[in-house]
Amino acid sequence: MIIAIDGPAGAGKGTLALRLAAHYGLPYLDTGLLYRAVGRLMAERGLDLDDSVAAGAVAEALDPSHIVDGDLRGREAGELASRVAVHPEVRAALIAFQRDFARRPPGAVLDGRDIGTAICPDAEVKLFVTASPEVRARRRTDELNAKGRHVDYERILEEIRERDERDAGRASAPLRQAEDAVRIDTSALDIDGVFDLARAVIDAKRG
Structure with missing residues (x-):
């Protein structure tokens, strides 16, 4: 289910x-943490949040360990997530991750x-x-x-x-x-x- x-x-x-x-x-998967992690990683690396290609590359390389940071639930990370979530490249990179998680039994x-x-x-x-x-x-x-x-x-x-x-x-x-x-x-x-x-x-x- x-x-x-x-x-x-x-x-x-x-x-x-x-x-x-x-x-x-x-x-349970809080999918927003995936986008927050991408935004946080871009900010930490000094990358332009409006650069869709760079954001997509970060999303493609995202590791599950990147979403366990408690600070990702803060307001700053939420704003970063909203910025990078507009990029189709980011969304495409994270869709497979989410669908794979959802389709595992049960x-x-x-x-x-x-x-x-x-x-x-x-x-x-x-x-x-x-x-x-x-x-x-x-x-x-x-x-x-x-x-x-x-x-x-x-x-x-x-x-x-x-x-x-x-x-x-x-x-x-x-x-x-x-x-x-x-x-x-x-x-x-x-x-x-x-x-x-x-x-x-x-x-x-x-x-």
Whole structure:
């Protein structure tokens, strides 16, 4: 069983994906870490993030060890990921990695931006997890402030809107809801509520 979870940054899809993977005993892949790793490696090597050829070469040489860095989940790495994800060369290099992971028995849970539309269009279960930009910005602001990083809500909101625009407007596999995906808006839900909704969808699909 392949469970494809898509949606914008900060909607809660990663937290949901981890919980579903544990519940159903499936491997989990945060596909965004692949793009974050490419962006981080390019930045560390002083490469131009807008150079599609260089970005593609880095993606092709990506090793699984490159995605275990805890810092990849930070805001800076997220911005780098959004920059390199617009390059078709990068996406092409990482598609095989993701599809191979998903197709290994007994299946997998993958979350990202284009899992249900481009990576695993035949996934048995497709979820589109979203929330309003304002709610996502508030969650991110509270999260960072709790870690001692004093950030401005309006700045975070602006960054989220810019990232949404880049992700939805890119030429290759833009962020969009698959026609057969079930939409879950987490704006007014806690993680237990989101999990219960997702589990009901999955159990219904499994018959």
